[in-house]
Amino acid sequence: MRNSVALLAGASALAVSVFAPPAHAQVADAITIYNAQHEGLTKEWAEAFKEDTGIVVTIRNGSDMEFANQIVQEGENSPADVFLTENSPAMALVDGKGLFEPVAADTLAQVPEQFRPSNGHWIGVAARSTVFAYDKTKLSADKLPKSMLDLATPEWKGRWAASPSGADFQAIVGALLQLKGRDTTENWLEGMQANYTAYKGNSIAMKAVNAGEVEGALIYHYYYFGDQAKTGENSNNVGLHYFKGQDPGAFVSISGGGILKSSKHKEQAQAFLEWLTGEGGQRVLRDGTFFEYAVGKGQASNKALVPLAELDAPKVEPSTLNNAQVTDLMTEAGIF
Amino acid sequence: MTSSVSDIAVPLARHRHRLGASSWTFLIAVVVALLALVPLGFVIWATIATGPEMAYKLIARPRVGALLTNTVLLVSITVPICAVLAVALAFLTERTDMPGRRLWAWLCITPLAVPAFVHSYAWIGLWPGLHGLPAGVAISVTAYFPLLYLPVAAALRLLDPALEDQASSLGLSPLGVFRRVVLPQLRLSLCGGALLVGLHLLAEYGLFAMIRFDTFTTAIVEQFQSTYNGVAAHMLALVLVLCCFALIGFEAILRGRSRYARLGSGVARVAGVVRLGRWRYAVMALPALTAAFALGIPAYTLSRWLIAGGATIWRMDEIGLALLQTLTICVIGGFFTVLAALPIAWLSVRRPVRSSRLVESCYYLASAMPGVVVALALVTVTVRVALPLYQTVATITLAYVIMFLPRALVSLRTSIAQVPVELEQAAASLGRSPARALMATTVRLAAPGAAAGMALTSLGILNELTATQMLAPNGTRTLAMAFWALSSEIDYAGAAPYALLMVVFSLPMTWLLHHQSRKIAGR
């Protein structure tokens, strides 16, 4: 009997010691991030941030909308201090429920207005551009789609891929909805359902293009550069086509960062966003192997990228991207 | 729900008068059973909360139809192939003079040491474009046929050979003997194994996600990733749970009520082997081919990535932490699962009355729930009702208890049954209270069973991905989670060390599984 009690106590102690996060969160200089960004990128940010400030970061990894809905359900009991996303709609959802603490003015000042919502409840920390990644061995420049809308025409039946379950793609549809309205979006999604092949994840879709399974994929730019920086084995046959001309397909999506109202470490959380949008965080984007665009004022992006200014992106208001309507429309179209 | 609670409560009250220890044990067993039924209760609650109109709208749509078609096709093609393969392999390894049959038997079980999603990873490493139903079936067969091979081989080994002699003396050719005498006697183990394979197919996420084959589980995870625990996910979970019930019901019908125990007394003679003559070497093609697919492909892909990745993929700080966290949740999960199984294991051996059988069947039913449903239920319950438990080790431990309790139960029961009840009585007569008498005798002597139960539970936890991902405390990164994150970003080389570690730690436990299946079949 005594042995069992000791064993029980031992097991519990082990549990507490190895899964330290709850304990961390109680330490004054520690924050918890719900991270929907790429794990590697946020990990690098967290390590550099700790180096600079001594604040410990605990990361929970997941995806944009999962966390957005989770934070809404957790309400004021959320263990998260900071929420980082890849795209804006998830931020808009949380903001819509009034769960964000306004971002400090100094921090907001570090990022140009087009990369943050006008209410200042959250802030852009990075950006990504929509591209059509195509098989260079199959498509020449004249055969590429002029607009993203062309992909819904019968001409493109069975020829392109996407990862519709990801927040990335849903953000693109969200932009389409905002720019062209409901009817156009509905029609486009119907055409897409008839034409496209579903892959799970943008990198996998690009890999399929590279392997000749499909001719092209509607994804974001940095997957290509990330793979090129490594071995290129999943992208050497791939070319990137930027739609430009303020086409919906030229949409630039803003990755957001926000501080939760329920956070008990707001000071450290503010410090993190300030650091992230400043030299410290943006330098990781410039020098690292992640290839997302830097958004800080005067912060350069990686030299390999086509400069943001040349992309001729359409103007989209990030705070009103409506993901719930997007998923409803996609469900109706039979994509989900 | 209420009716089952009152059913249980009545005998409980009666017991209390007579036996102090067993009524307390029963009470604990009932509490554990109620906890185990939380996911099922959650699905019922979610359905009611959604309302019939909304539920109908979410269920009666083409997407659900497509998922149902996928699921039905997957199960109805994979399970029969697994069954035929398992019977053929079991026959060759148990009942013929095929050279090296002990080694082949071992190779038929080893695929279980490779997590299902690692099988998938290995196949797409070799054939990158692989996708859809044919791929799903092929990979599922290689990943899951051992679940059928184990019971069938154990049953074959224990069949009374006198029956087969008898049948051939009645004029049946060897093929006729197999068809009319051997096969019918394998029905129980075939049904049990097939159910297990079917439930795994319904619950698996990683294997199918990686080859772009949509099932209810992948769709629920997708829904979870885009809406957290939204209504659409709940309704998909409802359909998935109904599929599980359909499978369980189907198995019950197939199995029938008959028992195929050996009649008469005495120990059965050890079955003789069939002399294959000049086919002796040719038949090795079957196990060799199976091993090539189920072990060769993972071994080839893994070593290719490990070599390609070189030293840089061994980021020891990250891998070390993941390993430490994985082993810790394995130990904790295993420990508490065995602890939770102890009361009902003891009751089912010492007091096999209707009420304890009812409680026991609750555990089996609960464990048939796919990990994704268990996780969805516990997320919802903790975030809404039991907030202090939200995202804690306690919650994920509960999930493991629910999913893996039968593994511990089976091990414990065999080993408790071997402890004579007289020992408990002797301890009691020497002045120990019933509880302490139990602790001093049966619990101590059942320790080997407990250890085996813990190991088998740990094997399940080690390779669990879906529920772990959804329930793990902040900052947790198990081997399976890390593997999944890396391979999702097509960093296949970086994922290889994690896959290797999972396989290495699973290997000894599959041996245990092999060993135990024979012991249980001998009961």
Added chain:
Amino acid sequence: MTFLQVRGLRRHFGSVAALDGVDLTVAAGSRTAIVGPSGCGKTTLLRMIAGFDVPDGGSITVDGVLLADEQMQVPAHKRGIGLVAQDGSLFPHLTVSDNIGFGLEKNFAGRDALIDELIDMVGLERSMLSRKPEQLSGGQQQRVALARALARKPRLMLLDEPFSALDTGLRAQTRRAVTEVLAAAGITTILVTHDQAEALAFADQVAVMRGGKFAQVGSPRDIYARPVDAATARFLGEAIVLPAEISDGFAECALGRVAVDGGARSGTAEIMVRPEQIEVLPFHEGAEGVAGIASQIDFCGPSYDVTITTEGPQPFVMRLSLPSRNILGEGDRLRLRVAGKVHVFGG
């Protein structure tokens, strides 16, 4: 007329000889019992005749047709030899009716009628046909097993300890029933058993087996009364073996002067007396027989177990069972007289 001929049958398992040159001749329509202690090779012999095992040497011929030798094997299912095993070996997944009809063609028109006839023949109710084997008693299971084997009208029936799992009372009853059915059907039968009383009661011909060989083959009465050696004698029943001096058809021994069965021999030999040959009477001075002293008396209800030590120059000690109708006390003097002839080993 010879029906089954076994010649020089040998079978080795590793270095152990399970069968070490067995010869056996069985007449058509007769009943043969093979009896021996466990491990003597009797089951191996039976399995070889049935076709479940392959001989290393020797041959098996049935009705003039060679079934097996070291070169060729007729497979079991083509031999037409019936088998009833120790526990019946009924198929647990089939009903009684399907068990009995197992060896019959599925579409055979008279199938049901034949099954009815068979179950009548073995003395079971027809209402049992729909039951599962587990619902039958051991004796009933054996009868079903017999009916199942009879359904194919076998040329030869092998019974492998079919009664040993049954209770004592049921055993004799089932054995008689089986004997009657087989006799009525005129089927040549071989019974394997370790129970010598069963062997003697059942068979026309008994073969005593020991160490992979037949020690003796003969009619039940003959082998009981004239066993080849002491071991065989003791295996078949209680036996008192003692030294004697033989001359002129009489043996001079501790039990006095008694008639022997083989007249030709003379000189020193071992003789065997069955206890039932010894009459024990109250002692009277001058009466026939030898005197003995009773000791170590155990009262067992109907009988006493008594140690009796003969008086004389070479006292001989034996343990006998005596009816308990006479009161017997420690140290009582008794008179012993041998009835009939005693058997001389090697004579």
